[in-house]
Every structure is written in C-alpha cells, then in structure tokens.
Amino acid sequence: MHTLWKGSISFGLVNVPVKMHAATESQEFKFNYLHKDCQQRIRSIKKCPHCDQEVDMADLVKGYEYEKDRYVVLSDEDLASVEQPMSRSIDILDFIDLEEIDPIYYEKSYYLSPEETALKAYRLLSQAMEESGKVALARVTMRSKQHLACLRVFEQGLVMETMHYPKEIRHMDVVWDRVVPTETELTMARQLIDNLARPFEPEKYHDELHEQMAQLIESRVAGENFKVVAPSKGGQVVDLMEALRASIAQTEQEKGKLETKNAVKDKVKVKEKVKVQDKTKDKEVEAIATEEANGEKPKSTLTPRKRTTRRAKGA
Template identity: 40%
Template sequence: MAARSTASASISFGLVSIPVKMYTTVSSHHIGFHMLHKKCGTRVKQQLICPYDKEVVERSQTMRGYEYGKERYVEITDEDLDAVRLERTDRIDILEFVPEETVDLLYLDRTHFLGPDKGAGRAYKLLADAMERNGRIAVGRFGVRGQDQLVLLRPYKGGLIMHQMHYADEVRSIDDIPQPGKVEFKKAEQDLADQLVDQLSTDAFQPEKYHDEYEERLTAAIEKKVAGEEITAPPERPEAQVIDLFEALKRSLGAKPTPGDQEEPPTQQILQAEGTEEEEAPAPSTKRRPAVKKATHRTTHRKPREKKSA
C-alpha cells in the first residue's frame, strides 16, 4: 500500500525551491492498555483535581502557567505565545552542506522521508545525487508550528530523508557521566576480548533478524487470557554472582581453563546493593495556595505580512 504524506514543505537554498512531501519512517505497533474499575470492569476517566480547593476542575477553568519559583507561577496566554511564534512557512532552509562523517549521531532525533511533490522530481533528484557524489549532507532549519527546528537532510537510496535534531545545549556531555579511571589490561585479556568481538562479528547489520520478543510473548499471553487459559510465569533468572572477567571471557568463547593457567585477581565484579535503612518520612506540610501572577496586559498580536503577488 502506498504511503500517505503527513505534510508538505519546500527545500530552499539560494534561488532554488523544491516542493516536497513528508512521510513517516516508522509505524509503531506497541500494545496499549486501558485503566478499568476493578469493581465493575468499566473504563475509568481521568479528572483534574485542585489540591487546594479540593474540587474537580474543568478544562475551561484552567490557564497556562510557567513556574519561575517554588510554587510561584506567571500566566502565559495564547496572545503571549503568538507574539513569539514565527510566521508559518513550511520551508526547509538549507544553511550549509557538511561532510557526513562530521555529524555525531547523538544529535539525531525523529526521521521523515522526503519525496518530490508534483513537478519537482527532476530538481529533487538533482539535489540528492549531488549530495551523494560529494559525500555531503545539509544542515537546515524547518519552521514547524511556529518554531525553528534544526534538521539534517541526507541522501538515502536515491532519495532524501530529513532528521530532526537536538540543539547543542540540549545534548548532555559524556563527561557528566561517571567513568572508570585508568585501567590496565594484560595482553591475554585484550586478546580474549578481541576474539569474542571477532566471534560475534558479521559483515553488516541486518535489522530483519531482530523482532520484539516481549511483544510476541505479551500477545500470546493476551490471547490465552481471552481464551480463558492460565498464564504460566517464566522461570526466574539466577542471581548475579561475583565473577572474574578473564574467566567470563573464556567461558563466552567456549574455552576451558588449562591447569597451567594461574587464577587472576577479579577485574570486574557484579555488585548487589544491600538493603539500607528507610529514611524517616518528613512530616506532611500544610498545603498553601500557590502564588500566580495574572497577565496584566494583552500583548498586541502582530498580523502576518501579506505575501506580495508575483
């Protein structure tokens, strides 16, 4: 079945404009559940509750607020948001072309296929082929929902795909993650690790080999429940043990230690957290009404400039 486009846009750089259509690259198939009332089996509904007034609040009685301090809010109106939104353009502005190998995959977010719109096939193919020949990908901005979205255009199997990207200040540094200090390994340990990697290596990634085994088990369990059958629990996994990394590598490779091998000191341990005493729960504090700064003025909404006819 042919894919349906989710949106229209145009790739723009210099004096060139290429109309394109956007298509999703994935189709989620996760199993979802509903919350039911145990007493009667009816699906329950969520309500908004005010903890101060102890009453149910309708959507029409709510307002948007930004917390700038502990339980201190300022009201943000639709007019305030409209004042900072960009004019909707549906245009993908290419800012620069960069070598593909210089882009860290850590910055990539969601992905869309880009296909040519009517009459744009030639220009679309010309751009995709030029990027492929030169080993370049395009960095650009896409005005979506009044916001600037950083995007990456990449040639893919004769066409183009668009990656939405995170900004640099949104991506954490690995330096923030605790790392082991300087570790020295013996030549035998390094050789065993290399052998293990080599043993599990293949020529290329084949995604069709992998499937969601949890979802398959869950689907089978649901079908059994619907049919009135019992679901048996799987056997428990053995508890983690303190192991020697050198011996674990040998076992992974199927190699048995020889009598001449001397026992090495443990280089890696799987530690199990021991129980700790529960901290004394703090005394409940008296709930007070949060402070909210109401909007005292209306931001003048700027009308978008009318486009001049060609």
C-alpha cells in the same frame, strides 16, 4: 502514507516542493484503566485541589514554575508573540559528512517525498547527495518550534531526522577514566569483539517483548493460559580474565558454525549460478545452430567501439 506537512527544500536558489510523512511508528500496546468491578473505562478529571472542584479546559491557563510552588502565568497572546510562524521551507545550511554527527543528536525520522512537479529536482538532489557522500544540515519550523535537522539519502529517497540542539544534550560525569586495563585484557576484549562482529541485517532483530505481549493478549481473548519462559540468566563475572576466555571460546565455536553455514550457502549460490550459465550457454549454442542451418550469420556479441571525434569528422 499520511501527509503531515507540505513545504519545500531550499538550498541556494533551488526549491524542491516536498511532502512529509512519518518514517517510524510506535508498536507499543496502549492500555486503558478500567473500574475493577464493572470493567468500564475511567475518565481523567482535572480537579483543583485548592478549590476542590472539577475544572474545564476553558478555565485553565499556562504557567511556568520558576521557583518551588511559584509560577508565572503566560497568556495565549504572550506565547503567540514569541512563537515562530509555521514555516513551509526546509532551509539547508551546510553539507557535511554523516560520520561527523553522533546518533545522540537524532530525535525523529520523517520521509520526504516529492510533489508531482518536482520529481526531477528531487531526484537530482538525492542522487547528487548520494554520489557526494554528504548529508545536509537544515533548519525547519514545525508546530511553532524551530528544529535543527539532517537530510540524508535512504532507499533512493530523502529522509529528514529532526535533531537535538547541543544545549539539549546532557554530558556524563566521567569518573572511570582513571581505570587502565592491561594490554592482555584489551587484546582479549578486541578478540571477543571481532568474534561477535557481523554485517548489519536489520530483519534478524525483533522485539521479543512485543511478540510475547501479543501472544498474551491473544490467549486472554481466546480464554486460554499463556506462560512466558523466563530467559536464562548469565553467570556473574567473578574473574574478568576467566570471563573473557570463556566468552572467546564460546564465540569461536559459534563463529565456526556461522562460517560453515555461510560456506554452504556460498556453494549453493555458485551451483545455482553455474546452472543458469549452462542454461544460457545451451540456448546460445542452440540459437547459433539454428541460424547457421537457416544460412544466416550469428549476431555478434561484441559492443561497437566508439568513434573518435577526428574519425567522426572525416567520415
């Protein structure tokens, strides 16, 4: 993986040199604008509407619009005076429970891999965090911006999530809290949720739009036609109770099919396990018979008991 940043994780007096890599990547298709007549790519031109002329990058300055059509211009020196220097340290501030952080705070994920000289320290930190069930809140500066971050264990390594600050989180204007569902409606809604509850299996979810776009592009490159089948629309909810009942009936049927499917899988797994155990047992019997035929005692499968300190001293 490409290294984006090099630095270290520091907490207390411990310093762990690490490298940072992007943990996710965009799968979006990127399109270019072409001239319809000649199919040539259109270039972006920066043009001043007041002077009616094209402007080079060297002639651009940064301005902040503090009122409508009124700007304050800031030079590169002005911006450099408040920008923080590029930090090479991920400073851990606190260790907290992961459940205390709402996902709305997360921004982007980065993998942190250890430098060759820090393999043991890296492993020590990740294993200690995993066993304690804690994640680390940290502060790091990247691209002249100071980020709040969360360090957590993922796939036996460390991943860093940059986070939004509380001031960056917008709050909803709640107007529906005055609506009170009946106990019957709540009971049926809970039952529907229970019927739809599944273990998290990330591999079963995929981007259907991305797949259709790929098929569309491939068909156009090959000069073929491609037609997307429109998904069936769900019925409009007229009566909430009727919709809940119909949904529960449907999910009960699907849940029964899933349970039957899982039961079949479990039976297959049990049969395979029994076969393996039988093969192992046959091999053990065969080995014992061979050793006895050769006049040798079979090796014990018992684990030796640990000697106590007192017996060890007297030995």
